[in-house]
Amino acid sequence: MKYSYHWLKELSGTKKSADALAKLLMTHAFEVEGIEKCSLVPASVIVGKVVKLERHKNADTLRVARVECGKKDTRTIVCGAPNIALEQKVAVAMPGTVLPGGVEIKEATIRGVVSKGMICSAKELGLGDDHSGILVLPEHTPVGALFGKYFGLDDSLIEVKILPDRGSDALSYQGLAREIAALDGHAPHFVKVIPKIAKVPSYNRCPKIKVTYKNGCRRYMGMLFSDISVGESPLWLKIKLLLSGLRPINSVVDVTNYLMLLTGQPMHAFDADTLHGGVTVRPAKKKEKLMLLNGVTYILSPDDMVIADEKRALALAGIMGGSTSSVTEKTKNVFLEIAHFHGPTIRRTRTRHALLTDASYRFERNLDPHRVKEVAREAALLMTTINAGKMMGMRDVYPKEQKEWKITLSLQRIEDVLGEKVPLFEAVQYLALLGLGVKKVSGKNALDVTVPTRRPDLMDEWDLIEEIGRMRGYEKIKACPPFLPLVAGEENQSKRFERFLKETLVASGFDEVMTYSFYGEKEYSLARLPKERHCELENPMSPEQRFLRLSLLPGLLRKTRDNLRYFDALDCFEYESVFSRGAKKGSIEEKKKLSLVTVLPKKNKEQSPFFVLKGKIQSLRALLDISDISFVLPEEQSEKSAIQDMLHPTRRALLVIEGDVVGMIGELHPFVAQGFGLDSRVAVAELDYEKLFAHRLKEAFYVPLQKFPYALRDLSLTFPASFRKRVTVAIVEKFLLDVGAPLLRRVELFDIYEHDDEKSMAFHLSFGAADRTIMSEEMDRAFDAIVMEAKERFEARLRL
Amino acid sequence: MLQKRIIDIETEAKQALTIIKTLPQLEEWEVTYLGRKSALNEILKNLKNLTTEEKRIVGPLGNAVKQRLFQSLATAREAFMEQSIDWDAQAIDVTAPGVFCRDGHLHPITRLTYEIEDIFSSLGFSLADGPEVESEWYNFDALNVPADHPARDMQDTFWLASSESKQKTRNKKQERYLLRTQTSAVQVRYMETHKPPFRIIIPGRIFRNEATDVSHEHTFHQFECLMVDEPGKVSVATFKYIAETFFSSFFGKKVNVRLRPSFFPFTEPSFEFDISCVLCGASGCPVCKQSGWLEIGGAGMVHQKVFEAAGYKRGQYQGFAWGFGLTRLAMMKYKITDIRLLMSGDLRFIRQF
Structure with a gap:
């Protein structure tokens, strides 16, 4: 809220300049967002x-x-x-x-x-x-x-940020002036000039008031003024409104606005001649219609609170008046409402109908019900003087009076929280300046503090300690190291693994990319991801950011395309959360994923992106101490990966560790690649972080070094057309090690090719034993056995 | 006598060395002067026949000369080797590019996170973590921000569609999900499974429903620090100390912390905290807008209602919580002028770090 410096000065009695005042508030009370000079009328x-x-x-x-x-x-x-x-x-x-x-x-x-x-x-x-x-x-x-x-009219406007805790008192000139005076060390000036209680005539013509929405309205005061002259407000009043950014309207509305600025208490004036019978504060009827001052008709529900007469709703309580009962130049008699409405009720209604007004903004911050009466005095004074009205009656419905409350504050607590001793007299002084009642508890090192109803933010000892701390000045608190037993922090293994993972990836040439956690329909349909597993946002920034990502890949692929404008090839990764609807209704699964993208250079025609990325994952596996990863065709597993359909149907594999599917790798499905504007040089993988972490080797054990040399021999097998599809490197390697055991220790593929419908593979074989150097006859026997068995099982022939 | 003889041998050998032209001549020289049958070797072999006094003089001298001659031999041999190679023919252009080996880069936010984690680890803090899709309870209610409270407006929230919400909750109402607006959402989660004393840090991605521009992002990173112990052990003074220690270590120079009153529903007392400008040393510069201070984040003493939400007894514990924008710190540290670059995925940007 922007405050006129002159007005604050007048109410508080401060002698400080606007700049000094801003600094004082910043240090001890509120954030000041700016000071602007303001001249409403030129100096000439x-x-x-x-x-x-x-x-x-x-x-x-x-x-x-x-x-x-x-x-x-x-x-x-x-x-x-x-x-x-x-x-x-x-x-x-x-x-x-x-x-x-x-x-x-x-x-x-x-x-x-x-x-x-x-x-x-x-x-x-x-x-x-x-x-x-x-x-x-x-x-x-x-x-x-x-x-x-x-x-x-030449003034400085001080913009002060009043946070929700102080909305009940400081969103007003009196509230802020009280604060300033307290910081200056004296009582505010305005309390010295309290108007007398208006005289209520014995015939009390004020309409009867009934409150049926009891949770929503704590206090309702009404006053009736007759023979009002509605016209221009006096200059001084207009100036105050203009400096506070409000446009003068007429002398009745101006008075209500002025008092709201002054006291923080919104009020509403009705044209009393439009009222039929008594006034009721009640829940709106189902689908009840009400046209407000802004000319819009609202359809209400019983959660909304209205001010009504015997016939219809007149105003949306605490938010805005209705158009039919508003005060105009022709108004003769005015019914003035000053009430206390329940914050959450007002907030719900104004949110539901998107009606943020000066009044609702204040009411939802829970005002002081006690203040209603003080404001009524001021209002009566102004209505009878400025508007020349005659006070015809007043009613006050206040079934349960809000009392002041007590907090016992121990001096030890102050020291515990602030970390410094605050002398008793100092603590008493700060609280008293803020207008709290303070008494020492006899025989104890504690204070009994009485809090006035205007400060609902002060509910316990800690709230009072904050008041003492800030009044005293936080800069006085000296930094002090804690006295604690020397214990090592609990190690977060997962975080440590995550860091190692990222640093290892970077060392092997991957760049880390971060992208948004949501995307639109376009991304998931282009990436062939299942729509039904996506969680949806209620209020996205735009439809293009409506779904929480199920995979990191759509985002990464978009960035890959962008980057390929500047780079010919790249390796990048993202490590972040993905989200999916869980099996149970209303459950959301959040998982950390690691996604990798490799793009080969255009001129690299001989390598396949699949194998380049596979090689990177294999070396990563070794670096990360993860036990062996196998690459399994998805058809061989019952579990389906979310990104399966994104990948090339015959160039994709599941990553499996000890029977557990940890992720998937593949080249992009040509349709997906096309959709994202990419070509065939791209391979991707997505891995489940938690599973990788679970499969990491926690301990390493030494295996004795091989003492006796291995005997080496190459083997080249050709498989006939009938076996071409079925025989994979993984199958042949396993076959070799099974049949060649125990002497065959290692196999290493060094060539693979297909010709005339046949498939050939060539391996380096290492034979050996732990306890001796084996003889060449032994190796020959093992080798022959392998060749025999290969012929038997795969109809393979030995290529020489 | 023998002394002179040894010195003469050395003089003669060095003389001979100067006229040697080829490697075979050098080998011949080695046999003559340092070989088994060389005069010097003969003398050293016969040391045992000398008197103790003679031994004491001749022995060290002979050995020293032998060492010196070996040294001269090595130098001479190296010179011959050197001459025998045509270095120019083997010359390469060392300014030509090296064999390409792609280097990867961590995202600046990650880099910064690790730097910060290391400092806090050295102070005995542990790392904690929580989900990004969070329940209304942990993000708001448990942090003393009830529904229908104006404090909810302090953060613009992304809500998940109501169809995604859980049916039953602790207050029997439908519990809604949201994208966490603050890393503070992890506080109560952590407290539910841990008992004080503890000190933790929580780095993470958070979301605010705000339009993006040069200085605003709806997705950014925050850092939370939480230290809880019995009353009297952790105070505002402790917070000031930890904050000053952290920032001094982070910026590599003495940094002062200034607290200003503020309000957060989950702390009481609450502060905004500023650090002395690290660029101008608090004397005033364009970065700190001549104030000498940089606004960094919010902090405060954990509200007792937050402890109660975690199941602790009121007044039993006390601690501080503070959070600051990692994103803001990264922009400050790396002089990044457009916040959107961080989530751009642009490798021209990433590869600068």
């Missing part, structure tokens, strides 16, 4: 006095005035206003003045008379809508004074 508008007035010779409607604007400055001004009169004090815009509306005043000859300036109306000065005549200033206004300065 001067207070003048009409000393001579004549008819204009050439125009019936115009008059020629001599206006005294200073000791040596009496000038001629042509004026058309009907209300101009001798001896009047007026606002004169000197030639060269640019008025708030943008009009520049120039010396001009009007029908033969030279006019040196202009006598302004309220509208021309931006001080209201009145353009029926010139603005007439109070008699005692000094001639020659700068208009803006004299009337307090």
Whole structure:
């Protein structure tokens, strides 16, 4: 909220400059978001006095005035206003003045008379809508004074951020002034001038008030004023509203707005002649319609609270008045409402109907029910003076009075929380300055603190300690190391593994990329991901970010395409959470995934992206101490991976560790690649982090080194067409080790190719024993056995 | 006598060495002067026949000369080897590019996270973690931000569609899911399974429903620090100390912390905290807008209601919690001017780190 410095100064009695005040608030109370200088009226508008007035010779409607604007400055001004009169004090815009509306005043000859300036109306000065005549200033206004300065229109606006805890008291001039005075070390000035209680006539004509929405309305006060004159507000009031950013409307509405700014208490004025019978605060009826002041008709529900008469709803309680009962220039009698509405109830309604108003903003911060009466006094005073109304009656429905409450504050607690001793007298002083009642508990090192109802944020010892801490100044607290037993932090193994994983990937050439956690329909359909497993946002930024990602790959593929504008090849990864609907309704599974993308350079035609990425994963496995990963065709596993359909149907494999599927690798399905604007050089993999972590080797054990040399021999097998599809490297390797046992220790594929429908594989075989050097005859026997068995099982023949 | 003889041998040998032109000549020289049958060797072999006094002089001298001659031989041999190779023919252009070996890069946020984790680990803090899709309870209610409270407006929240919500909850209402708006959401989760004393840090990704521009992102990273113990052991003064220690270590220079009053529903007292500007040393510069201070984050003493939500007894424990934007710190540290670069996935950006 932006506060006028002048007004704050007047209410608090501070002597500090605006800048010093801002600094004081920043250090001890609230964040100040800025100070701006503000001049509502230019400095070249001067207070003048009409000393001579004549008819204009050439125009019936115009008059020629001599206006005294200073000791040596009496000038001629042509004026058309009907209300101009001798001896009047007026606002004169000197030639060269640019008025708030943008009009520049120039010396001009009007029908033969030279006019040196202009006598302004309220509208021309931006001080209201009145353009029926010139603005007439109070008699005692000094001639020659700068208009803006004299009337307090040159001001500094201090923007203070009032957070929700203090919304109940500090969203008002009185509240902030009280705070400033406390920080200055004295009582605020405004409490010294409390208006007398308005006299309620014995005939009390105020409509009867009934509250049936008991949870929503704690207190409801109504006052009836008759014979009101609705017109322009006095200058001082308009100025206060304008400086606070509110437009003057009419003298009744202006009074309610002024009091809301001053006290923080919103109120509402009804045209009493539109009311039928008594006033009820009740839940709205189902589908009840109500047209509000903004001209919009709202359809309400019983959760909403309305102010109603015997016939219909009149206003949406605490939020906005209705159009039919509003105060206009024609209004004669006014029913004024000052109430306490329940914050959450107001908040729910204003959220439901998207109606954030100055009133609802304050009510939802739970105002002080006690304050209602204080405000009523001020209101009665202003309604009877400014609006010349007559007080016809008042009613106050307040079934359960809010009492002050007590908190016992131990001095030890203050020291425990702040880390420093605060002397008793200091603590007492700070609390007392804030207007709290403080008494020492006899025989104990504690204080009994009584909290007034305007501070609902002070509920326990810690709340009071905050008040003491900030009043005293947090800069006084000295940093102090803790005295603690020396214990090592609990090690987070998973986080450590995650870091090792990322650092290892980076060392092997991968760049880490971060992308958004959501995408749109386009991504999941392009990536052929199942729609039904996606979780959806209620309020996405845009439809393109409506679904929580099921896989990291769509995001990574988009970024890959972008990056390929600048790079020919790349390896990148993302490690983040993915989300999916769980099996149980309403359950959401969140998992960390590691996704990898490899793009081969355009000129690299001989390598297959699948094998390049596979090789990287295999070396990663070794670095990470993960037991052997096997690459299994998805057809051989019952478990289906979410990204399965994204991959090339005959160039994809599940990653399996000890029978557990940990992820999937493959080249992109050509349709997917095309959809993302990529070509065939891309291979991707997505791994489940938790599973990788679970399969990491926790301990390493030494295996004795081979003492006796291995005997080496190469084997090249050709499989006929009938076996071509069935025989994979994995199958043959397993076959070799089974048949060659125990002497065959290692096999290593060094060549694989297909020709004339046949398939050939060539291996380096290592034979050996742990306890001796084997003889060549032994190796020959083992080798022959392998060849025999290969012929038997796969109809394979030995290539020489 | 023998002394002179030894010195003469050395002089003669060195003389002979200067006129040697080929490697075979050098080998011949070695046999002559250092071989088994060389004069010097003969002298050393016969040491045992000398008197103790002579031994004491001749022995060290003979050995020293022998060492020196070996040294000269090595130098001479190296010179011959050197001459025998045509170095120019083997020359390469060392400024030509090296064999390509792709280097990878961590994301700056990750890099920064690790740096911060290391500092806190050295102070005995552990790492904790929590989900990004969080229940309304842990993100708000348990942190003393009840439904229908204006404090909910302090953070714009992404809610999951109501069809995704859990049916039953502790307050018998439908519990909604959201994308966590703060790493503080992990606080109560952690406290439910741990008993004080503890000190933890929680780095992580968080979400705010805000339009993006140069300085706003709906997805960014935060860092939470939580230290809880019995009353009297962890105070505002402790927080100040830990914060100053951390930032001084992070920036490699003495950093002061300034606390200003603020409000967070889950702490009481609550602070905004600033650090002395690390660029100008608090004397005022454009980065700190001439104030000498940089706004870093929020902090406070954990609200007793948060402890109660975790099942602790009111007043039994006390601690501080603080959080700051990792993203903001990264931008400050690496002088990144557009926040959107962080989530852009642009490798031209990533490869700078």
